[in-house]
Amino acid sequence: MRREIPLAITFITSLIIIVSFFIPHAPFGTMQEVSLKWYAIIAGFTMLLGVDSLIHMHYQKIKRKKSDWAHSLVLIVGFAVFVIAGTISGFRYGSAMDINSSFMYLYNYVIIPLQSTMFALLSFFIASAAYRAFRARNLDATLLLITAVIVMIGRVPIGYQIWHNFPAVAEWIMAIPQMAAKRGILIGISLGMIAVSLRIMLGIERSYLS
Amino acid sequence: MHNFWTIFGVWMAAFLTLAIFSFLYKDNPFYKLAEHLYVGTSAGYMLIYTYFLTIKPMLIDPITKQQQFFLFIPAFFGIIMLTRWFPKIAWLSRWSIAFTIGIGTGLAITGSIQGILIPQIKGTLIALHGWNWTTLNNLLIIIGVISTLTYFYFSKAHKGVIGKTAKIGIIYIMIAFGASFGYTVMGRISLLIGRMYFLFHDWIPLIR
Numbered sequence: 008m009r010r011e012i013p014l015a016i017t018f019i020t021s022l023i024i025i026v027s028f029f030i031p032h033a034p035f036g037t038m039q040e041v042s043l044k045w046y047a048i049i050a051g052f053t054m055l056l057g058v059d060s061l062i063h064m065h066y067q068k069i070k071r072k073k074s075d076w077a078h079s080l081v082l083i084v085g086f087a088v089f090v091i092a093g094t095i096s097g098f099r100y101g102s103a104m105d106i107n108s109s110f111m112y113l114y115n116y117v118i119i120p121l122q123s124t125m126f127a128l129l130s131f132f133i134a135s136a137a138y139r140a141f142r143a144r145n146l147d148a149t150l151l152l153i154t155a156v157i158v159m160i161g162r163v164p165i166g167y168q169i170w171h172n173f174p175a176v177a178e179w180i181m182a183i184p185q186m187a188a189k190r191g192i193l194i195g196i197s198l199g200m201i202a203v204s205l206r207i208m209l210g211i212e213r214s215y216l217s
Numbered sequence: 218m219h220n221f222w223t224i225f226g227v228w229m230a231a232f233l234t235l236a237i238f239s240f241l242y243k244d245n246p247f248y249k250l251a252e253h254l255y256v257g258t259s260a261g262y263m264l265i266y267t268y269f270l271t272i273k274p275m276l277i278d279p280i281t282k283q284q285q286f287f288l289f290i291p292a293f294f295g296i297i298m299l300t301r302w303f304p305k306i307a308w309l310s311r312w313s314i315a316f317t318i319g320i321g322t323g324l325a326i327t328g329s330i331q332g333i334l335i336p337q338i339k340g341t342l343i344a345l346h347g348w349n350w351t352t353l354n355n356l357l358i359i360i361g362v363i364s365t366l367t368y369f370y371f372s373k374a375h376k377g378v379i380g381k382t383a384k385i386g387i388i389y390i391m392i393a394f395g396a397s398f399g400y401t402v403m404g405r406i407s408l409l410i411g412r413m414y415f416l417f418h419d420w421i422p423l424i425r
Contacts, residue, residue, distance in 0.1 A: 009308050013315035020316055024323025028331070039324075044275050045291035046320045049313055051271040052295030058260050059302070078249050082257035089261025093269070103265045110265060116226035117233065118262055120415070121255040124237040127412045130405035131241060137398070147391045154395025155402070162403050180396050183354050187361020188393035190337050191386070194362070195369045197333035204322040204329075215318050216311055 014210045021208040062086065089113060154180055231420040234412055337362075361389040 020042065027038035065079035089110070096108030103110040141152045160166035161177020206212040236251035276292055279285040298313035300306045341362045343355040367379060368386030375383045417423045 009311070013311040016312055016315040017319040017322065020319025021323035021326070024320060025327055028323075028327040039327075042320050042323075045294070046317055047271050048276050048288070048291040049295045049298060049317050051267045051276075052298045052313075054264055054267045055299060056301060058264050061256070061260055075249065078253040081250055082253040085254045085257030086261040089258050090264060093261065093265030097265075097269060103269050112222065112226060113258070114262060116230045117254070117258050120230035120233045120412075121237065121251060121258070123408050124234045124412050125255065126405060127409035128237055128240060130402060130409050133398075133402055133405060137402075147387060150388060150391040151395040151398070154392045155399040158396045158399030159402055162399075177399075180392065181400075183357050184361055184389055184392040185396040187358045188365045188386075188389040190341060190358070191362045191365025191369070191389070192393075193333050194337050194366060197329035197337070200325045200329045201334075204325040207318060207322045208326075215314060 010213070010216055013216055014213070018208055018210065021204070058086075085117075154185075227419050231416060234416060238412075360385065365389050 023035075023038050024042055027035040027042075030036070062083060065082050068079040069076045069083070092108075092110045092113055093103040096103040096105060096110040100108050102108075105111065137155070141155070142148060157173065158177045158180060160169065161173040161175075161180075166173035166177070203212065207215070233251050233254070236247040239245055240248040276288055280288050280292075294313040294316050297309045300309040341359060343358065345352055345355055345359075364382045364386035366386070367382040368375075368390060370379070370383075373379055414424065
């Protein structure tokens with residue numbers, strides 16, 4: 008029963024979603040919307056599991072004084088400060104997301120700079136990876152290189168200064184060959200998703216129960 | 218006139234920005250500090266975000282203010298998800314996982330058909346009449362979609378017509394990957410410009 012009940016739950020819930028898609032009338036019409044809300048609620052609870060796992064791991068690191076334990080302390084302090092600020096803001100403003108709350112102040116001056124700088128840092132690593140990988144060794148690699156260069160140059164003002172048609176060529180690449188290949192890939196992905204979903208729904212694929 | 222907290226926030230953001238950029242020299246304690254702070258604060262942020270934008274408005278408020286008691290069902294599934302903390306009854310969490318997987322698969326089937334498959338096929342069924350630039354572009358799109366799909370068709374060996382079509386497909390795929398790469402680089406560069414603007418405008422006002 009420990010396996011049969013979950014399989015039945017999966018089958019019934021997925022069937023309800025599919026039926027509600029094809030019969031958009033009461034009581035099925037609202038089922039998809041309701042299920043999505045329920046999904047969000049359950050996923051919300053899983054956040055606790057993830058946070059617990061993270062904090063537990065770093066707490067153990069501090070407790071056992073493992074290498075770089077001080078960094079784990081920074082992580083836990085950062086976490087605690089955000090949770091405390093969020094809770095206080097919630098009591099004070101009704102929601103932690105209020106623009107004047109201390110929680111949003113911390114978000115704007117801690118998370119936003121950290122996040123955007125982390126992604127900005129990637130531009131340097133992408134450049135160095137491209138230098139190593141983008142050698143025009145064959146036709147495929149040459150095409151990749153030329154297209155990337157045209158798209159990059161076509162999207163900055165200097166591209167227009169070099170050749171006034173660069174932006175139009177970049178636009179054409181994005182709209183025609185890029186879109187065609189992306190469309191083919193998307194069709195393949197959606198067919199794959201349907202096949203895998205049907206396997207899960209019918210209980211053929213059960214790896215999620217292990 | 219900036220108040221103390223705005224100035225303090227800008228200095229804190231500048232320190233964190235420089236700490237992350239210090240990784241360009243080599244891995245160092247400042248970078249590690251900023252990296253761990255990022256993980257910790259993001260976890261804290263997501264926890265509060267989930268509570269105030271999901272749990273409170275979708276579960277607590279409807280139950281307490283509108284008496285929507287049927288919401289105890291997702292609450293029950295959510296709570297039994299936490300049984301993973303107790304090994305003896307951890308198997309109960311499979312019910313919640315099965316529920317979310319069920320919704321996910323149902324949505325994947327209907328969403329893929331409605332949101333991806335049909336619109337993408339519809340977008341490929343385009344007119345080919347007259348000899349003009351639009352017709353040529355439409356033809357290139359049709360060839361691109363068919364050849365890309367052929368490249369990913371592994372049930373038959375890529376020989377003969379299938380092999381040649383797959384070769385055209387790989388050309389399209391390379392162009393698409395190159396374009397996506399260029400696009401991603403430009404996105405990252407614009408973030409870099411944003412950080413530089415912050416440092417030299419908001420922190421040290423060199424750029425007016």
